[in-house]
Amino acid sequence: MPESTNQRITSVGIDIGTTTTQLVISQLTIENTASGTLVPRVEITDKEVIHRSRIYFTPLLDRDLINAVEVSKIVETEYMAAGLTPEMIDTGAVIITGETAKKENAKAIIDALAGFAGDFVVATAGANLEAIYAGKGSGAALYSAQRHQVTVNIDVGGGTSNYAMFHEGKAVDSSCLNVGGHLIEFERQGDRITYISEPAETALKHRGQRLQVGERVTLPQLRPIVKAMAGCVVDVLKTSVHTELTKELLMTPPLQLAHPIRKVMISGGVADYVYALNGPMTMAEVTAFGDFGPLLGWELKVCLERDGFVLEKPEETVRATVIGTGTQSVNLSGSTIHLQENTLPIRNVMVISPFTSLIPETPQSIAEVIKKEILRLQVDRFEGIVAIAMKGPRTMSFANIDILAQGLLLGMHDYLCKAKPLILVVEADCGKVLGQCINASVNKPLEVICIDQLEVDNCDYIDIGKPLMGGRVVPVVLKTLVFNR
Amino acid sequence: MTVANNELEKVIIQSVMEELAKKGLLSHKGKDQVMAAAMMDTPLVPNTESEEMVTFPPQEEMQISNPFNADAVKAMKKLTPARIGIGRAGTRPKTMSLLRFLADHAVAQDAVFLDVSEEFLRRMNLMSVQSAATSKDEFLQRPDLGRRLSEEAVKIVSEKCEKNVQVQILIVDGLSSTAIEANIPDLLPALIQGLKSAGIKVGAPFFVKNGRVWVQDHVASIVNSEVIISLIGERPGLGTAESLSAYMIYRPNENTVEADRTVISNIHKGGIPPAEAGAHLTDVIQQILAAKASGVKLNQQK
Ligand code: B12
Numbered sequence: 001m002p003e004s005t006n007q008r009i010t011s012v013g014i015d016i017g018t019t020t021t022q023l024v025i026s027q028l029t030i031e032n033t034a035s036g037t038l039v040p041r042v043e044i045t046d047k048e049v050i051h052r053s054r055i056y057f058t059p060l061l062d063r064d065l066i067n068a069v070e071v072s073k074i075v076e077t078e079y080m081a082a083g084l085t086p087e088m089i090d091t092g093a094v095i096i097t098g099e100t101a102k103k104e105n106a107k108a109i110i111d112a113l114a115g116f117a118g119d120f121v122v123a124t125a126g127a128n129l130e131a132i133y134a135g136k137g138s139g140a141a142l143y144s145a146q147r148h149q150v151t152v153n154i155d156v157g158g159g160t161s162n163y164a165m166f167h168e169g170k171a172v173d174s175s176c177l178n179v180g181g182h183l184i185e186f187e188r189q190g191d192r193i194t195y196i197s198e199p200a201e202t203a204l205k206h207r208g209q210r211l212q213v214g215e216r217v218t219l220p221q222l223r224p225i226v227k228a229m230a231g232c233v234v235d236v237l238k239t240s241v242h243t244e245l246t247k248e249l250l251m252t253p254p255l256q257l258a259h260p261i262r263k264v265m266i267s268g269g270v271a272d273y274v275y276a277l278n279g280p281m282t283m284a285e286v287t288a289f290g291d292f293g294p295l296l297g298w299e300l301k302v303c304l305e306r307d308g309f310v311l312e313k314p315e316e317t318v319r320a321t322v323i324g325t326g327t328q329s330v331n332l333s334g335s336t337i338h339l340q341e342n343t344l345p346i347r348n349v350m351v352i353s354p355f356t357s358l359i360p361e362t363p364q365s366i367a368e369v370i371k372k373e374i375l376r377l378q379v380d381r382f383e384g385i386v387a388i389a390m391k392g393p394r395t396m397s398f399a400n401i402d403i404l405a406q407g408l409l410l411g412m413h414d415y416l417c418k419a420k421p422l423i424l425v426v427e428a429d430c431g432k433v434l435g436q437c438i439n440a441s442v443n444k445p446l447e448v449i450c451i452d453q454l455e456v457d458n459c460d461y462i463d464i465g466k467p468l469m470g471g472r473v474v475p476v477v478l479k480t481l482v483f484n485r
Numbered sequence: 486m487t488v489a490n491n492e493l494e495k496v497i498i499q500s501v502m503e504e505l506a507k508k509g510l511l512s513h514k515g516k517d518q519v520m521a522a523a524m525m526d527t528p529l530v531p532n533t534e535s536e537e538m539v540t541f542p543p544q545e546e547m548q549i550s551n552p553f554n555a556d557a558v559k560a561m562k563k564l565t566p567a568r569i570g571i572g573r574a575g576t577r578p579k580t581m582s583l584l585r586f587l588a589d590h591a592v593a594q595d596a597v598f599l600d601v602s603e604e605f606l607r608r609m610n611l612m613s614v615q616s617a618a619t620s621k622d623e624f625l626q627r628p629d630l631g632r633r634l635s636e637e638a639v640k641i642v643s644e645k646c647e648k649n650v651q652v653q654i655l656i657v658d659g660l661s662s663t664a665i666e667a668n669i670p671d672l673l674p675a676l677i678q679g680l681k682s683a684g685i686k687v688g689a690p691f692f693v694k695n696g697r698v699w700v701q702d703h704v705a706s707i708v709n710s711e712v713i714i715s716l717i718g719e720r721p722g723l724g725t726a727e728s729l730s731a732y733m734i735y736r737p738n739e740n741t742v743e744a745d746r747t748v749i750s751n752i753h754k755g756g757i758p759p760a761e762a763g764a765h766l767t768d769v770i771q772q773i774l775a776a777k778a779s780g781v782k783l784n785q786q787k
Binding site: 432436 | 554556557560670671672674675678679681682754757758759760761763764765767768
């Protein structure tokens with residue numbers, strides 16, 4: 001039974017943001033690090049970015065609508081530049097972020113990219129997920145694990161600031177504020193305003209200041225409003241009692257601040273100005289890219305330092321989100337799992353977590369809990385496939401695992417009658433034996449995908465990829481992470 | 486510490502006892518007993534009734550007085566049951582660390598010297614035979630005796646065990662009876678269920694007392710199974726005394742060397758959970774059967 005100890009997968013990350021669109025292609029090395037006859041332990045051992053695209057301005061049809069055809073042309077050009085064809089891409093993610101995510105662009109982009117995306121690309125949007133990818137791409141997640149210091153990454157882009165707090169490498173908190181470098185647009189290297197966005201209007205109103213499209217502004221006129229916005233960014237880090245303006249600009253619930261913050265990293269388009277030695281001195285410097293990004297970056301640094309936050313430099317600034325998307329969106333299941341299937345990959349599997357506390361004692365009571373949840377979520381009306389997620393059996397004893405298996409089969413009986421596969425995601429290391437127990441108690445063919453050592457608590461949907469490493473593990477993409485529920 | 490010869494010593498003993506009592510490590514009764522013995526220069530006879538159990542603080546509790554980065558210590562402690570981040574008292578371990586060390590050592594000794602209980606074997610419905618080592622002492626001093634069955638055992642096995650099965654399962658106490666009692670109830674049913682689902686013919690598992698790994702070769706020579714698997718108690722350490730290994734071999738014979746065996750170690754609740762191990766071992770045995778080889782020979786075929 002030959003089996004390789006090492007496999008490489010090529011992953012693409014595409015980030016379509018308010019201002020910029022980027023793409024990276026990375027190669028992930030997956031290895032069984034437990035050699036010899038030991039129990040396998042399959043891990044992602046290396047992530048190498050093999051191609052970074054140019055940074056493109058996001059092609060727009062008008063202010064609200066992304067030009068999906070142009071986006072697909074960008075992707076095509078970059079694949080060519082990297083010497084890759086769509087068939088060579090194994091996995092990855094498209095993330096539509098910032099302001100653009102609010103607009104109804106997702107569908108058009110998914111359609112336009114369908115042919116480029118390989119087997120396993122997903123389109124995801126949502127500020128929290130974006131924040132986490134950015135923090136992983138910037139290196140904040142790794143930093144928090146290596147230095148054992150709680151680190152907050154703020155990805156400040158064109159339209160939004162996305163916060164992700166990391167504790168020992170894990171995202172524990174996230175939030176999104178409607179502040180970014182592109183909220184007011186100018187003639188490039190000039191001082192004439194060409195556009196004022198809604199959140200910028202809000203900030204102006206709060207300051208009692210008035211600016212209009214077509215107007216020319218001086219640096220002293222512009223600075224206070226940018227300072228106010230930078231102040232809001234820091235406000236979210238400092239306290240849970242926010243100023244009126246911060247409250248209005250928050251797009252998600254604020255950070256819960258359950259952990260004291262040791263370090264702050266800024267990624268995104270304005271990051272380079274946060275870490276610059278000097279701030280912009282003239283309007284021409286401020287509006288070098290037709291917005292006020294450089295000034296926002298500088299004011300943010302001033303504000304953070306004034307309030308005693310310690311800034312750490314990220315490894316990636318403007319490409320943090322796209323690198324995070326390309327390299328971090330794939331999770332691996334545990335290495336002893338039970339797969340009896342021929343449907344993988346499956347996308348958009350709805351995750352349901354019926355057990356809020358300890359798993360009940362008998363198969364009947366387990367089944368009841370499942371049925372109730374199925375009824376509550378109207379799973380019977382849902383065309384797609386669901387996965388049942390849980391921490392683990394009542395105890396790790398064989399008896400309890402077997403009882404859980406019986407309970408699951410009972411509770412899912414009606415669902416399984418529709419010839420759908422039984423998908424289970426367990427946190428505890430018992431996927432293989434749970435699958436075995438299920439297999440031993442059904443008398444008709446049943447597809448069972450029972451994977452373990454994955455936490456899917458915070459996600460609503462997962463994509464499960466084709467098995468890797470001779471069926472030892474499956475890649476899983478978790479979607480729609482929301483911490484503040 | 487049983488006899489105090491001079492005043493100074495008595496004072497020292499008294500203050501140490503007071504300190505221990507204050508920290509809750511010694512009951513008042515216990516303290517009085519030690520003091521009385523010290524004052525009267527009589528040997529201290531431990532009175533089990535007056536002694537109270539010491540409960541240890543949880544392993545993950547911070548033992549370092551002024552950690553520079555408490556998160557770092559916590560994260561590292563989470564990664565290993567080793568004795569790290571335990572602080573120190575001057576150049577020595579803290580009382581709690583020392584007591585925990587002694588207690589863990591006692592647990593390890595118990596695991597080696599205790600027998601798997603008759604009640605357990607009955608509950609698990611396991612036939613029991615013995616190796617050629619007739620006592621624990623002999624077992625420890627003469628590894629060679631633990632590697633073959635006693636004459637009586639040879640008779641029982643040849644009479645009672647099914648011959649020519651695909652897989653024979655042995656449960657062997659080895660160096661930890663504790664490991665057997667802790668893991669077999671969850672491992673064995675998972676393994677048997679897995680093998681049966683795979684349509685593999687399995688002989689009735691039985692227990693070998695005072696056995697070592699090689700005893701499987703002797704059993705295989707009698708039952709003539711294709712694969713023989715020993716679930717055997719590992720030499721206990723100070724981290725856990727509950728760890729079990731599975732040693733498997735395909736058709737051992739007089740030329741068999743250690744490298745012909747496949748081993749999966751570290752089966753216990755803090756390592757590979759026993760039930761999951763049972764399911765995994767099913768896979769490994771299937772591979773061995775398919776390759777008609779185990780150990781290094783199996784790896785070379787992969
Ligand atoms: C003691 C010990 C040894 C001793 C055995 C001394 C003896 N004659 O009793 C010595 C130092 C010789 C040893 C050597 C090796 N060991 Co060793 N050993 C252990 C240890 C600590 C305890 C084993 C035990 O309790 N056995 C139970 C008692 C009752 O068995 P026994 O019949 O008294 O003794 C036999 C077994 O211990 C067996 N044995 C010991 N190690 C190994 C390793 C392999 C691969 C095999 C097949 C058998 C085997 O050989 C003994 C004689 O027959 C385990 C750790 C653990 N968690 O289990 C590692 C362990 C089993 N050993 C291991 C390894 C890798 C080895 C070596 C291959 C190291 C090397 N690179 O040379 C060699 C190979 C030994 C061989 N015989 O071929 C690994 C096995 C990993 C794996 N699953 O493949 C373990 C799990 C340690 C680890 N975590 O890495 N080992």
